[in-house]
Structure formats: structure tokens, C-alpha cells
Amino acid sequence: MADIRYRVEIDSAHDHHFQLTLTIAAPAAEQHISLPAWIPGSYLLREFARHLSGLSASQGSRQLELEQLDKATWRVACSGRSALVLRYRVYAFDPSVRAAFLDAQRGFFNGSSLCLRVHGREDQPHVLELGRLPEGWQVATAMPQQADGSYRAADYDELLDHPFELGHFWQGRFLAGGAEHELVVSGAMPSFDGERLLADTQRICEAQIQFWHGAAAKRRSPVPFQRYVFFLNTVDEGYGGLEHRASTALLSPRRDLPRQGQSESSDGYVRLLGLISHEYFHTWNVKRLKPANYVRLDYAQENYTELLWFFEGFTSYYDELILVRAGLIDEARYLKLLSSTLSGVLATPGRKVQSLAQASFDAWIKYYRQDENSPNSSISYYGKGALLALALDLSLRLRHADGEAATSLDELMRGLWLRHAVGEGASGGISEADILGLLAEIGGPALAQQLVEWVHGNEDLPLPPLFERMGVQLRADKASLAQRLGLRLNDSAGSLLIKQVLAGSPAATAGLCAGDEVLACNGWRLRRLDEAVLTLAPGEFQLRLLVARDQRIVELQADLPASSAPGGAAVGASSTPVQLCLADKAPARALSLRRAWLAG
Template identity: 60%
Template sequence: MAPGPHYRIELADRSAHRYRVTLTLPEPAAHQRFSLPVWIPGSYLVREFAKHLSGLMAVQGDHAVNVAQLDKASWQVDCQPDAGALMLSYDVYAFDASVRTAWLDDERAFFNPSSLCLRAHGFELQAHQVQLAGVPAGWHVATEMSPQAEGWHAADYDELLDHPFEIGPHWQGEFEAAGIVHGIVVAGAWPSFDGQRLLADVQRICEAQIAFWGEAPFKRYTFMLWAVEDGHGGLEHRASTALICARRELPTVAEPTAPSEGYVRLLGLFSHEYFHAWNVKRLRPSEFARFDYQRENYTELLWFFEGFTSYYDELMLLRAGLVDAPRYLKLLAASVNGVLASPGRRVQPLAQASFEAWTKYYRPDENSPNATSNYYAQGALVALCLDLSLREQGASLDQLMARLWQTTAGGPVSEADIISAVRALGGDPVAAALHTWVHGTDELPLRELLTSAGVDWRDEGRQTVAQRLGLRVRESALTGITVTHVLAGGAAQAGGCHARDEILAANGWRLRRLDDLPALLTAGCTTLRLLVSRDQRMVELSVDLPAAQAAAVALAPADAASPARQRWLGA
């Protein structure tokens, strides 16, 4: 077998955010093709990484050879036989503050190989080597790619793309969970950051999840966290995850014993991405058995792989003892309220939302709440309904996940596999219900199932004016009130409001806050005369203000002695 590709990745110009990559292919084909992925697994949007690649040149031996671009992300080099190794060199601009691509500045370097490493066609199954250059003194390199004498190596191109690199003078710490070393590196933290608290709490999450699955499918694991002014998200990999959070979410030396809301949100992110090491990196849609990096890869199963992971991420915080049952139910209620506030749940089935993630979920607009469902949040509620339904039959979602893991040997899964496993554990009615929840748009039986599980479902609070009108707005004392979304079926839509309208006045009064509207109505009057600015024109609208209803659902333990609740959430 011919030797595989070697990548020399140089932190060439940190001020200009520019990597320099040299790819050496010892024995190229006569018409050697190369391509850069257009997407990264786990983030279902064509991101066109090649837009940041420039200056591509090739030499073979001592001679320059022609490089012909075939399409937006593919090239061909015509090589001479027996003329020696082919060397490609190119620059990559890296200034994307996310977990999906690459970053380089004077304080930090980060990259996913999918943004930097061209695929050498015909050599995908051979070992790939990575070498770094230009790393400043005092900077550390964090990656779970296998180390070798002068860098790192991956068994094939798929493995290469599944190992991000975090490089810099970052904070770093380690712990063991089930005898396996886990590392956490944190870049950009405040001086008051409490790293030992984070290590201890994440250790409890990891131990709970390894116990849940019964085994760990990796020999080491690393969490790579970048703390920024404002941001939150993560991207899973086979033995690591890249995370981004707001600095205020990090624990500080003043963190209370019961974690703050921001810190709980961060722990939920750690839990979510870690759960993906099993549920999406090993268990995965059958359509993802092999990836095609040059185009969209479609599946209807993101409700399972993202939604069920979203159900377990906060549940694992409860099982790890980081939150108690009342606080967990408060987190669950927030998810319920978020789903119920979006009319799109009654329009787009979750299976369709999964399939259309490439064009809809990652490209939201002002109509998205009316037309789309959220396979994360709504998928998590399907998992909740399935778990409680299975428990009524003497089984559980835990058993379902374990069964799928064992029967597939931690490999590709189809919807038929999932339905079959549900049927074996809960019978035909539960299997049929799951199919309906995923492929239909009827309301989920949340209230009935939670009540049966010993949870009190009650309405609380009063709606804001925006909720009464069916609006989502952006408002401030300086900029006024701008409509961002008009929800289907609401009073504002019936009255002719549009997204991007600026609400200036109502009933003859200048308006700065939407919640001031009721004060402008006389007794017994419900009609608002709104003056809005629309594309520089003044438009008058008549909108009826509905009576205020309960604003949200609240969940709480109904009976501390409820056997059903104890089996589900513990004491």
C-alpha cells in the first residue's frame, strides 16, 4: 500500500489569522484529485470551508505542476510518473468564533481538520500524519489524535476529521472516571475561574454516563472549552468535544454550592456533548455509516440522536447529584414552554425537521417559529413521553438505549431498529405512539404522562403583552420596539403586523415598551391603534389585545411518595 498523506500545519501569521498547510503525498496518482469537505459531521449545514483556502500551489520533485480547480471545493493535479512526492501548499484564513471551523490569533489556535486538511482521493483509508509548526513557546496542544514521534497520526481520513486541536496557553486539568483519564482545557477564562469545581462536577457527569452505557468506547477523552463574552454550543467527536460558552457561565470561586443557572447550563452542555460519544458517534443513523463530505447527508433520525441526547443531558445532571428533582423539573418545564411557544410544532413533523435540517434548522428566519419544529427540544419531549410510556409497561428508555447499543454493537441504527426495540419493550401501542409522535403533528401527551408519573402540572404567571399579541420583539429605550417574529394565529398577525415593523406609538401615545400598552386603553376597550414604521412609511394598524392567560407551565413533584416518580427521578 502506498504511503498516506502528511500534513504540516504552520501557525504562519497569527495577526492575519492565517494557517499555512503543506500536504505531502509520497506516491500520487497520475491525475490526483483533492477536495475539502463542505460540512462537518454533527453540524448539518453546508459551510463551504474552501472559501477560506487560497494560494494553492503544487510541486513534484523540483518542478511546479499545474493545479486545475474542478468545482467549488475540488482540484486535480496532473502528476508525472516516477517524479517523486507531490507537495501541495496553501493558506487557510481562520477567524470563525465557533466550534465548527478554525481560529488563529495571538492568544489561541484551534482547528477542525475538516477546515484545513484536503482529502487526497484514493488515499482515504491509509494512515494520515499531522505535524505542527510555529507553535509559540509556552503554548500547549490538546487533541485526542494518537501521538507519534514528530506529531500525530490517524488511521484514515474519517479519523483525521474527528480530532480537533486546541492550542494555546490554556488552563488544563485532568480527572479519572471509571479508570479513564479525562482532560479539560479552558481558554479565555476570567481570573476567578474555579477549575477544580469544574473538574469535580464534570467527573460526576462522566461517571454517571459511563455507568449508564456500561462501558466507555474510548481510552481517553478531552473537553476543549473556549470562554467568550457571549456564546454557547458544542460539537461532538469520537474522543473529545469542542465547546464554547459565555464566561459568566463558568464557575468562579464564589459559585454557590447549588450551581447557578448559568453554570447548570454549562454543565448541561458538557453532559450533552459527552453523551454523543455513544449516541451519534457510535450509535448513528444508518445513512451515516459512511459520510460523503462533499454534499448534504440526509437522515430523518435527528429527533433521536439530538433529541434523545437533549433529554438525557439534564437528566444526567440529576443522576450525578448536581441538581435535585425540583430543579430538574424546573429545567424540564423550560423546555416544555419553549416548544409550546412555537406554532411550527403543529406544522412540521420531527422526521421532516430532521431531514430538512440542512435548509431550515440552521437557517432560521422570521417565519421559522411558525413553520418548523425543533428536533432538539421537541425530540427531547418525545424521549420523555417514550420513557414514561415504557415505564408504565415495566420498562424504560434506559433499557431501550442499552438494547440498541448491544444489538447494533454500537453501530448504525435505522428507524425500523428503534421501533422494533420499542415494540419488544413496550408492545405495539407504545411503538405505534412513537411513530405518530415523530411523523405526525398532534400535541404530545405531556400533561397526562407527567401527572401519572407523580408530577404536578400547573399554569403560572400572566402573559406579557408580546405573548398576548403573538409577537416576539426586540426593544430598548434607545432603539424602541422592533418586531422580530409574528406568530401564526395570533392577534398581531390578524391585525396586519409584519416582522421588521418598528412600533412607534399606540392610541396617540409614543411607545418605548410594549408592556405599557394596556395603560393606553380605556375601561372596556381592547382595540389598539398602532402606528408602525415599515420600510420608511408610516402605517396605522388596528389590533385587538386579547385577555391575559397563564404565561407558562410549571412542573413540581406532586407526591414525594409517588412510586412512579421515584422510579423515574429518584427520591
């Protein structure tokens, strides 16, 4: 019998409670226990202990007193070495991928929401067993199962890295890289085409295994796991993913699933494939290659790093690029997706305020706590990090055109993998110096220094000339009135409620504020903001806006702006989207470079 053993039971599905029993063989005289405050991969203190209740402790027939030391830590004085038994309930009604959920149709949990940490015993094996489940419910997890039906993790870290899906779900399997992959889909409607999603997921996995392992991908088992599980929960509204060492939890609108009898790929379905690609790429880049100080995590507090631009941003670059290389989208569609990322970054004034290194470090207080001022004060390490990866990749590829040895970002990623995650004693931990050192070797010291400036500075990346040399054109796209004014709106139910006003924009100059509701323009009631231009006579450019602000009616005047130029030079004054497309006439060398980039 394992020294640390959890029993997870359904206490009451209708009021969303799990019942936990934790048995600790030979406890310490003063045994400390705690529940994590965050879950790796989601950089925010979520205080999971707020959902724990009814904690009690006993040894044999004797009840023991628990002393709470802080928000998530307890101490219990034990007598002798007989087993300590802790019992408690956990409220589980978070439908996201980060916590725990339970109702009459489905159960899901991450160990960080349910499993107390036994201080001093973290490196010992941990066993988890499930109590009786409702009739017909299935169980899915990547945690190894033992002959007695329980599940065994080598240590506490591994215990937290294997979520569980409970209930009725669709399942499919395939082999890739010599390992079994399982796709588990919950909440899908009867029209769901599971076989298509399974086949497309397999193509993503095969392309990524080829990316990371090259020639070794043809061997029996090059991948760093024996079995991998995709957990996909489909809902009416919701989106997200969270990576684990041998699985990922995904959340997507069920309308984005492929439907039987339909062969086209909707934008929603492509987005879902991109999410699957993103989280699977994390199997290598963040779960095994990781910030050096993440080799051993502290679950009680923030774990800071300046490297999320690499681990999340570079992953965001490859997630959609892999779709092209796997043949799931064509080049034109990929450039459309890339255009969206570029437009989003250029429409964010905060890119001139916060560097990527700062954005990474501040993820705990900024990225996961967005407010009305966020686009003016911060930048996404996902979006701009992806563009940084793009700029670095194209710069490396263009070296050959400049008479130097050809290389690519692919080579940098594989090189980091081989140096830091493979071989005896490899921890996977890397620093910025490790990235720069290898980049200097394959791309030269000047490019390594350029990367430092891109990461720690806040200037725009030099993408337009890079695109041009790759046979890709950058054009201004048609902007909505909200984009031209520098507004972000909630326009549901016919109400034009302002969410955010971009710094330096015409809307900011006019005095519009987050929380204002736009009612009318030039004497005309508005249901859609773009209708405001219809209230202008030829030659007029002034919008006389009537807005509701804290129950008061306010009149403001805004000048109708012209669209800004491609490249975003005027962003901060307006936010014109951009469009990338294949150049009509490009030199043969540019076409060759572009094919090599997109084909891998």
C-alpha cells in the same frame, strides 16, 4: 514516514492565516483532492473551501498545474511516483466550534477546515504535525501523539474527528470509566473556579458511563475511548457545542463559568453543565450509534436522515436529566428546565406543520437557516425530540402501574447500544426499524406504532396525563405581553423591533410584520412592550399601535388577548408559557415512579 502527511503552521496570526503543507507519497497519475463542504454534527453546507487560497502543487523541483473541477475539488496530473506536495493558506477567523480560528492569543481548528482529502487514500493512516508555535503556547487534542511529536489518525475520518486547541489555557484532569478525561478552558477570567467545573464535569461523566454501561461501569475500561478532551472556549457572547469521537468543542459566555468563593449555581452555569452533558452523551449516541447511512460519510454534499429526532432530540432529553441523576440540580430545578422546553415547543405553530421526521430531513435547509417565518413552518428536532423522548420514557415506566413489566427509555438506549455498537463487526448504524423493533420487544407493538405516529405526524404529545400520573403538575405560567400577542422581539437599546410574528396570533391578525418597530401605544411612547398595558384605562382591551415600517409610520389595532390554557391548545393564537412542579399531594405509587424516573 506516513503516506499522507500534513504540516500546519501559523502563517500570520494577526491576519488569521494558517499555512498548510500536504505531502502525498506515491500519488495517483491523476490525483484528486478536495476540502469538505460540511462538518459532521452540524447539518449545513458551510463551504470551507471559500477560506482556502494560494493552492500550489509540485513534485520535487517541478511545479504542477492544478485544475479546479468544482467549488472544493482539484485535479493534478503527476509524473512518476515521487511525492506530491501541496501548499496553501487557510483564513481562520470563525470563533464557533465548527471551523477554524487564529489570532495572536489563540488558535483552534477542525480538520474539515484545513485538511484536504486525498481521493482514493482515505482509509490510510494520516499524520499531522504542527510547525513552530508562539512562545508559551500549549497544544490540546485527543488525537494520539507519536514519539516524534506528530499526531497520527488511522484514516481521514479520524483525522477530521480530532480538533486542536492552541494557546494559553487552563487544564484539569480526572479518571472516569478507567479513561483519562481532560478539561481545557480558554478565555476564562482570573475568578474562574476551575476545580469546581472539573469536579462537576466528572460527576456528569460518571453518571453517563453508569447509564450506558451499568454493571460494566465498574470494570477497568468500559468506555469506547482511551482518553477524552473537553475543549471549552469562553467568550463575551456565544454558545454551542460540537461532538467528536473522543472530545467535544464547547463555546460559552465566560460569565457562565463558576466563580471562586461562590457555591450557588446560576442559570448560566446550569446551562453550561447541560451543554457538557449533551455533547458527552453524543459520544455514544451519534458518534457510535448513528444513522445507518452515516457509517460512511460523504463530505462533499448533504447526508440526509430522518432520525435527528432520536440522535439530537433524545440526547437533549438526557442532557438535563443526567444533571439530576448526578446530583447537580434538584428535582424542582429540573422541572423548571423542562418547563422551558415544553413552553418553547408549544409556542411554535410550526409543530402543527412539520413532523419530526421532516424536521430531521430538512435540517440542511431549515434548522440551520432560521428566518422570520421559521417558527410558523418548522419545529426543532431538539426541543420536540426531547419531549418525544420524555413521552416515550414515561409511557414505558407507567406500564408497570398498568400491570405490565416495568421498563424505561434507559433500557431501550442500552439495548440499541449492545445490539448495534458492541461486538465484532458492529458498525453502530441503526435505522428507524431497529428502534421500533426493540421498542416493540420491551414496550409492546402498540407503543411502537404510537412512536411512528408521534414521529411522522404533527399532533401534540399526550404529556399532561403522563405528568399527572407521575405526580407532576402542569400549570399556566405568567405570560409577557409579547407572548400573549404572539410576538418575538429584539428589544435591545430601547428599540422594540419585531423578529417574528406567530401564525394565527393576535399580532398576525392585527397586521404586524417582522421588521416592524413598535414606537407607541394609545398615544404613549414605548420603551418596553409590557408598558403598553399601562396605556389602557380600566375595561379597555384595544391596543392602538404606532409602528415604523420601511421608513413609513403605520397605525394598527390589536386586541389584548387573555392567556391561553395549559397544554397549549390555544397556541397559534397566543403562546402562554407553562410551568411544571411537584404535585403537593400525589399517590405513593406516583411518588415511587417519579423517584425512579429522576434517579435513574
